[in-house]
Amino acid sequence: MRTKIVAGNWKMNNDLDASKKLVKKVAKKVKGKKLKNTRVIVAPTFVSLERVSKKASGTPVEVAAQNMHFEKSGAFTGEISADMLKSVGVEIVILGHSERREYFGETDALLAKKVDTALANKMEVIFCFGEVLEDRKSDKHFDVVESQIKNGLFHLEAKAWKNIVLAYEPVWAIGTGETASPEQAQEMHAFIRKIVADKYSAELADDVTILYGGSCKPGNAKEIFSKKDVDGGLIGGAALNADDFEAIIDAI
Ligand code: 13P
Numbered sequence: 001m002r003t004k005i006v007a008g009n010w011k012m013n014n015d016l017d018a019s020k021k022l023v024k025k026v027a028k029k030v031k032g033k034k035l036k037n038t039r040v041i042v043a044p045t046f047v048s049l050e051r052v053s054k055k056a057s058g059t060p061v062e063v064a065a066q067n068m069h070f071e072k073s074g075a076f077t078g079e080i081s082a083d084m085l086k087s088v089g090v091e092i093v094i095l096g097h098s099e100r101r102e103y104f105g106e107t108d109a110l111l112a113k114k115v116d117t118a119l120a121n122k123m124e125v126i127f128c129f130g131e132v133l134e135d136r137k138s139d140k141h142f143d144v145v146e147s148q149i150k151n152g153l154f155h156l157e158a159k160a161w162k163n164i165v166l167a168y169e170p171v172w173a174i175g176t177g178e179t180a181s182p183e184q185a186q187e188m189h190a191f192i193r194k195i196v197a198d199k200y201s202a203e204l205a206d207d208v209t210i211l212y213g214g215s216c217k218p219g220n221a222k223e224i225f226s227k228k229d230v231d232g233g234l235i236g237g238a239a240l241n242a243d244d245f246e247a248i249i250d251a252i
Contacts, residue, residue, distance in 0.1 A: 002207060003037055003039060004209065006038065006040050006041070006235065006245075006248055007041035007126060007232070008042045008043065008240075008245055009213075009239060010066075013045075014048065014240070015048075016047060016051060019052050022240070023052045023055045026040070026042060027055065027061045029246040029249075030060050030061055031059055035060060035249075038249075038252055040061050040062065041061070041064050041126075042063060043065065049065060049085070049088050049090055050089070053089040054089070057089065065080070065085050065090050065093045066094050066097070067095070067097075068080055068093045068123075070114045070117040072117075082117055086121065091124060093114075093125055093126070094125075094167075095111055095125050095127055095128070096128045096129055096152060097169070098130055098169055098171045102171070112155060115152060115153060118163075119160050122163075124163045125165065126167050127153060127165065127167065128167040129145055130145065130168055130171050130213075130214070131144040132144075141188070145191070149192065150195075150199075161200065161208060165209045166209070166210045166211065167212075168188055168213070169212075169213035169234060170214050173214025174213070174214045174236065175237060176215060177215050178215060179216065180212070180214060182230075185212045185230055189210045189227065210229060211230075211231060211233055212230050212233050213235065213236070215236075216233040216235050216248060218247035218251070221247070222251040225251055235248055
């Protein structure tokens with residue numbers, strides 16, 4: 001059975017104090033739940049990773065980084081390596097978020113390198129992709145998503161996929177209050193599973209967790225998560241509030 005995941009991407013929000021408080025609240029809420037086959041992950045900023053990771057240890061909450069550099073070390077001012085993340089207990093990294101692609105010029109080729117580095121370091125990757133509004137309006141969304149996945153991940157051997165989680169985040173739905181309809185999410189997730197099956201195998205595709213992200217809220221999570229190829233969510237804004245995040249976890 002595929003693992004389900006609810007992951008909170010805190011983006012550039014919460015200082016150290018706020019991050020500690022939020023993870024504590026989330027851990028307390030999650031502790032009391034009988035989570036069957038479901039993981040809960042939070043991704044704070046780099047400065048809070050160590051403390052959040054300490055607070056989360058011994059609880060069901062896992063901690064991810066929001067980004068990572070592909071080199072081991074060296075003259076890369078402002079960057080963070082896989083070793084550094086692992087040294088503070090972080091073994092999951094979000095790569096390819098649309099905000100990284102859009103504001104920081106991250107390309108498919110760069111992301112493929114980051115994916116390789118993460119996997120070589122035995123880290124797990126939450127790999128994000130998704131089309132912008134113009135792509136969808138001009139009916140290019142399937143092509144765009146296919147090329148992002150192909151360029152970022154299809155160089156991998158099948159066995160590497162056990163450490164890959166996919167996150168479909170239509171850019172037009174991120175932070176806009178506008179979500180993909182459950183049918184649009186399902187349609188895209190089924191398409192993603194099909195291209196992975198065509199490239200690798202039906203078994204591999206069936207095992208891959210595919211998250212939906214983009215204005216996922218307590219009010220719409222249940223309907224989106226009810227779709228058969230949607231295995232959870234990558235949550236932005238609603239993950240900053242412990243009650244809302246809990247409601248989304250409950251929706252799964
Ligand atoms: P919102 O839930 O705020 O739309 O953000 C989604 C997202 O980008 C998660 O990575």
